[in-house]
Amino acid sequence: MVGTEQGARTRRVRTAAALLTAAGLFAAGCTGHGTPRVPADDGRGQFRTAQPSASAPSGEADRPSLLAVKIDNVGAARPQTGIDSADVVYAEQVEGGLSRLMAVYATKLPKAVGPVRSARESDLELLRQFDDPTLAFSGAQGKLMPLINQAPLDARTPEKASGAYFRGAGKITPHNLYLRPERLLPVTPGATALTTGFRYGPAPAGGTAHTSETVRYPAARFTFTWSRARQRWLVSMDGAPDATADGKRLAPATVVVQYVKIRKSAFHDFLGNNTPYTVTVGSGKAKVLRDGRAYDVNWKRAKATDGTEFTTGDGTPVNFAKGQVWVVFAKA
Template identity: 65%
Template sequence: MATVGTRRKARARRAATARALLATLLVAGLAAGCTASNGPGDDERGSPRTSRPGGTDETHGGDRPPVLAVKIDNVPAARPQTGLESADVVYVEQVEGGLSRLMAVYATRLPESIGPVRSARESDLELLRQFDRPVLAFSGAQSRLLPLIDRAPLEPLTPGTPGSGAGVYVRGTTRSAPHNLFLQPRQVMDDPPGRASLTTGFRYGPPPRGGEPTSTRTVRYPAARFTFSWSDARDRWLVSMDGTPAVTARGEPVAPATVVVQHVTVRPSDYHDSRGNNTPYTETVGSGTATVLRDGRAHDVRWSRPDASDGTAFTTDDGTEVNFAQGQVWVVYTETT
């Protein structure tokens, strides 16, 4: 078998784009240090992993380079995260014990480093079906979940076994495992895939009419809390996590242009962590209500995603499509009450 380093150098040019991307991601192993401690549901078990060669996704026509999606740790020991400010979309989902984890999606910018990288969940596979064979970077997964990941229309990118795949993942020296694993995205992609790869269904443009002036909005999980506060000076929503302002690795505020509080069904899955806690499954296909926060106002809207291969549409009560502000979007999934 060729080494990971050799395989990592094998790239193919897509005929429909001038951008050179990785066409074959061959990565072995699960991350050492991906344990249940401080991260419920993580599991080191499983045999070395090898991703499938890149291909086309018949759902979207197969002519777009893949986005990069990264599972990012979000317990206090993992903050501040690195590279989060460069993501086009950040999804927030509930995990075991009422904690939260982030899924950051990159299409227009690739930072130097992203992390800390953590493990995948079953509901990630449904969420990512809207993209054309995305690259999913994660530290590992429960062994029972690995066959589902192998069959999913995505390219799994996990850390290599010791001594292999040097440069794709690195361990930071200022934090302890498992909160110190970082992805170097330019070892995976030469260039960002571009905005056309963001097949989320999101629209950008002028704000909808109406809305309520809103200075702050808080979303609570059983063991996590997110507050979004409008800043006129920055023309952005400032993020706080568990009562502490969220900042980048450089100390700048994390500040999305649009925040979507999306009410969804959160149900038990078939998976549990090592402590016996059930892994929540967040249903992102279906329909329901949401609140779109932009420009200091809150708009109550409807969301619809009829099929996993579709993006999510947001409309007003009269069916008018809702535009988001230009810039980063945070989508916070919260249980329908």
């Protein structure tokens, strides 16, 4: 895993894509096999397509980028697939006080991930810390798509990569769209793509014994319970134990509750609900859970292209336990 040294990072030069001038309506593919054409929905029955980006400068085209996938997290979307393979899972608040996940993959690509859902404006700021990431998502609010098209990332909706997506059985639309990651990334990116600023190693001094932590959104709830037997934090969603579709309990090694500003954005859903914007650049307080203990720490991310640094009160960097990390953004 990466340490605090971020180094100079060259980013792909991109041209701004033309604004979308029309949106078409398409029929959804309904099979879990083959390479069906699957539409990307923006929540209003309309579908937007991310525009292709400019080619990478010479020497960068073969450098692997990591994969970030927007994942549905309402009750109808569970159990989810492939989350246990992610290196980092971010949880954010969305419209109506609900939650959505962003799973980040660098060291392992599962066979399938999902259900895949739409992107949000604050995802663009969060993803700036990575070198030219690939973002897999079902679509976005129509006025947001031009910003996504101009962002320094490779936006991959079902319309741009239809062979990478499929509709699974057992759930209804829109909670049944899945991704085959290997059809977007030819190789596993590797740990060097994780430019998060996270450090891994021995636990910091101090802390308090802690066996359970709950984070509440207006209409969603995360609970992390320490398992001494597994040496992991077991995840529960909305009061129920959470496991993957193949029965594996979600169990990160480290959980970070990061207290951030959550403000209104310029975007709304089809019901008129404002989309919250989670501010991940700046500084504030956080709680790090590892090894059955809780540590009250500080976080800092000076600019969008930086990873996030976590330090104790005296400025000592905080190490995470080796394994999956969950970062839950909570309102400061």
